[in-house]
Amino acid sequence: MKFDKSKSLYDKAIGLMPGGVSSPVRAVKPFPFYTARANGSKIVDVDGNEYIDYCMAYGPLILGHANPAVKKAIEEQLEKGWLYGTPVELEVEYAKLITELFPGIEMLRFVNTGSEATMAALRLARGFTGRNKIIKVEGSFHGAHDAVLVKAGSGATTHGIPNSAGVPADFVKHTLQAPYNDIEALVEVIEKNRDDVAALILEPVMGNSTLILPEKDYLKEVRKVTAENDVLLIFDEVITGFRLALGGAQEYYGVKPDLTTLGKIAGGGLPIGIFGGRKEIMENVAPAGGVYQAGTFSGNPLSLTAGYTTVRFLMENKVHDYVNSITKELADGVRDQIADSNLSYEVGSIASMFCIYFGKAPKNYSDALKLDGKRFIEFFWKLLEEGVFFPPSQYETCFVSFAHSREDVEKTIEAVGTCLRKL
Numbered sequence: 001m002k003f004d005k006s007k008s009l010y011d012k013a014i015g016l017m018p019g020g021v022s023s024p025v026r027a028v029k030p031f032p033f034y035t036a037r038a039n040g041s042k043i044v045d046v047d048g049n050e051y052i053d054y055c056m057a058y059g060p061l062i063l064g065h066a067n068p069a070v071k072k073a074i075e076e077q078l079e080k081g082w083l084y085g086t087p088v089e090l091e092v093e094y095a096k097l098i099t100e101l102f103p104g105i106e107m108l109r110f111v112n113t114g115s116e117a118t119m120a121a122l123r124l125a126r127g128f129t130g131r132n133k134i135i136k137v138e139g140s141f142h143g144a145h146d147a148v149l150v151k152a153g154s155g156a157t158t159h160g161i162p163n164s165a166g167v168p169a170d171f172v173k174h175t176l177q178a179p180y181n182d183i184e185a186l187v188e189v190i191e192k193n194r195d196d197v198a199a200l201i202l203e204p205v206m207g208n209s210t211l212i213l214p215e216k217d218y219l220k221e222v223r224k225v226t227a228e229n230d231v232l233l234i235f236d237e238v239i240t241g242f243r244l245a246l247g248g249a250q251e252y253y254g255v256k257p258d259l260t261t262l263g264k265i266a267g268g269g270l271p272i273g274i275f276g277g278r279k280e281i282m283e284n285v286a287p288a289g290g291v292y293q294a295g296t297f298s299g300n301p302l303s304l305t306a307g308y309t310t311v312r313f314l315m316e317n318k319v320h321d322y323v324n325s326i327t328k329e330l331a332d333g334v335r336d337q338i339a340d341s342n343l344s345y346e347v348g349s350i351a352s353m354f355c356i357y358f359g360k361a362p363k364n365y366s367d368a369l370k371l372d373g374k375r376f377i378e379f380f381w382k383l384l385e386e387g388v389f390f391p392p393s394q395y396e397t398c399f400v401s402f403a404h405s406r407e408d409v410e411k412t413i414e415a416v417g418t419c420l421r422k423l
């Protein structure tokens with residue numbers, strides 16, 4: 001496999017953009033491939049190499065690349081203009097649909113990214129409770145704004161900067177940490193900071209420090225403890241929203257948060273963020289209330305159209321049944337390959353997310369840090385040579401889409417086996 005064009009683009013890009021990329025996690029060493037086009041389950045680089053894609057743009061593309069229904073809806077919207085700076089009918093309809101699907105969302109606001117959504121949700125939690133402190137789970141990733149760049153997963157951990165430079169200690173002295181899957185530790189943090197904690201924000205299923213699943217009843221306990229202590233519970237469902245179920249992890253696990261953030265699938269592949277929750281809390285957002293939030297591109301008709309069409313497609317085509325079943329086949333097949341290769345790696349999966357752990361399945365961030373990231377990168381490149389693209393970091397999660405076929409899955413299982421035997 002040749003990467004000449006990607007290499008030459010990278011050589012130019014490195015002098016123009018830090019790391020040659022627009023988001024750090026893409027900057028795999030020695031250089032990333034540059035994409036020319038993508039369709040269905042396949043992504044093609046500028047050198048003409050084609051891969052079965054499990055990165056899927058880090059989660060938004062549950063229908064695969066360039067889904068025809070979404071494409072048509074975007075094209076129709078383009079004909080009518082793509083930015084108005086006024087409210088639109090679809091905004092109302094999409095908001096209604098989301099409030100019907102997500103048990104914890106009675107009112108919402110559309111923004112542009114997941115980062116923006118979590119930033120606004122945290123401000124709202126602070127404004128509503130009149131308290132300053134927030135608790136975040138170690139290794140979770142809630143976007144790239146100051147308050148949450150402490151022990152942050154995803155690209156921040158991949159590049160060894162979980163605590164970002166440039167974030168004044170004074171700004172994050174109000175950001176407390178608790179390990180995932182550990183109720184006692186959470187209770188301890190809450191009790192030590194009694195009456196000071198506005199909210200706990202967590203990814204119900206962690207997807208940015210590898211894929212880490214909640215232990216039995218963990219989320220229910222989290223709900224109980226936060227409610228008992230008057231701490232708002234924010235589910236960051238930017239990854240899990242619409243993916244674990246139409247109503248996200250809150251539907252899947254039957255746990256209702258006070259606030260929810262959405263993104264990724266909600267925009268059908270175009271930029272979007274959403275924060276929403278109990279009416280009593282949301283009514284504090286400006287102009288209804290005094291917590292300010294605004295944005296020129298918020299509620300833009302293109303993202304709304306792509307997102308709404310995606311969600312309707314999910315509802316009308318039994319997408320979850322299919323993607324979840326092929327993900328299970330994939331995960332089982334990969335487990336068999338690992339068993340055959342005598343390696344002690346493990347596999348995690350839920351709905352249409354899966355991950356190969358280069359070590360033991362982690363329960364929390366500290367466990368995830370023990371995984372063999374170097375081995376993973378060796379595997380990543382070998383797998384690429386076999387025509388399969390996994391996200392380029394051990395800390396990211398693989399996503400399966402409606403466009404992946406059983407043949408893709410079989411090829412992937414075989415490719416994984418071949419690569420594992422070469423390690």
Ligand SMILES: N[C@H](C=O)CCC(=O)O
Pocket residue numbers: 023024025026058141154155207208239396
């Ligand atoms: N895991 C991240 C988002 O959820 C990946 C996106 C990025 O950092 O570019």
